[in-house]
Amino acid sequence: MADEFTYEVTPLFPIPIFNTKIQPVTNEVKQFLFNVEYERMFVGNGYYSTDKYILHKPECRPLYESIMYRLKLFTHDFLHITPDIEFEMTNSWVVKHDKGDWSQAHIHTNCLLSGVVYLQTDDKSGKIVFRKETNYPNLFPTGVDVDFTTWNVFNARMWSFQPHDNEMFLFPSTLLHSVNKNESDFERYSVAFNFFPRGKLGTKEFELQL
Numbered sequence: 001m002a003d004e005f006t007y008e009v010t011p012l013f014p015i016p017i018f019n020t021k022i023q024p025v026t027n028e029v030k031q032f033l034f035n036v037e038y039e040r041m042f043v044g045n046g047y048y049s050t051d052k053y054i055l056h057k058p059e060c061r062p063l064y065e066s067i068m069y070r071l072k073l074f075t076h077d078f079l080h081i082t083p084d085i086e087f088e089m090t091n092s093w094v095v096k097h098d099k100g101d102w103s104q105a106h107i108h109t110n111c112l113l114s115g116v117v118y119l120q121t122d123d124k125s126g127k128i129v130f131r132k133e134t135n136y137p138n139l140f141p142t143g144v145d146v147d148f149t150t151w152n153v154f155n156a157r158m159w160s161f162q163p164h165d166n167e168m169f170l171f172p173s174t175l176l177h178s179v180n181k182n183e184s185d186f187e188r189y190s191v192a193f194n195f196f197p198r199g200k201l202g203t204k205e206f207e208l209q210l
Contacts, residue, residue, distance in 0.1 A: 011153070013138065017130060018074040018170035022066040022117060025166060030119055032059045033094050034189060046103060047096040055092035055193060063191070064089070067117065067168065071195065074170050075113075085199035087113060092193035097126070101188075103179035105131055111194035115170040118163040119189040126180035126188060127160040128169065133176055163190075 036054065038047040051057075055064045068089070075081045090111055097103070108114040116128070134142050139155055148155050160180075161169070171177070173194060182188045201208045 009154070014153070015130075015172060015175060016074075016079070017159075017175075018070075018078070018115075018168075019161065020070055020073075020168050022070065022166050022168050023062070025063055025117075025119055029060060029063055030189075032057075033119060033191065034096075036094060038094075038096055043104060045097075046101040047098075049094040052091045052093045054094055055089060055191065063117070067115070067193065070168060071113075071115075071170065082199075085197050085201070087195040088198050090194050090196050092191060095188075095190045095192055097179070097182045097188040099182055099185060099187075102126065102181040105129075105176045105178040107176055108173040108194050111173045111196050113170060113195040114173040115168060115193050115195075116163075117168045117191045118165060119191065120186070121163050121165055121188055121190075122184050122186075123162065124182075124184040125163075125186075126182045126184075127162050129158055129160040129178045129180065130171065131158045131176040131178070132156070133174075 033049075033054065037050045039050050040047055054060060055067070071087055075085075075087055076083060095103075095116075132138070140146050153159065163169075199209075
């Protein structure tokens with residue numbers, strides 16, 4: 001007879017990915033974003049807007065406010081960052097992926113938090129994929145290749161989400177992420193953005209005023 005016992009697994013030092021819905025983006029805002037000037041990415045796998053501060057435009061104010069409201073929920077209500085530290089949106093741009101376009105694994109620089117809102121998607125337009133860095137051994141080091149019967153948030157090397165219209169993700173800027181190939185017959189549109197903290201960081205001799 002097997003021993004009867006209970007157990008608990010503590011998700012120590014997890015990497016948070018904030019996933020939520022925003023207020024539906026109006027057709028007026030979508031059309032403004034769809035029709036801005038674009039340039040082909042130097043990698044050749046998609047387009048982004050030439051304006052890298054697109055959400056600061058008056059036409060995007062409702063979308064900007066919806067994002068900032070949810071950012072505060074994530075940073076202050078969930079992460080419990082002190083209220084005297086605010087996160088400022090430093091830049092933002094529209095991403096357009098035609099059929100066959102994709103996004104390579106990358107991080108965002110000169111920021112602490114990053115995010116994306118999806119404007120036009122379907123089930124064939126590609127998943128967003130988050131990847132564990134090689135030097136982040138939350139369980140086993142990469143050099144020990146242990147097989148698993150089932151993937152979960154503790155043992156996974158990557159995790160994917162199927163995005164939908166008006167869906168928002170927030171995550172640490174250092175977290176590797178990519179987007180799978182757009183297999184849809186129409187363009188995938190999203191808006192990406194970055195944040196940096198403003199306020200007094202640290203205490204006593206370690207204080208830094210930003």
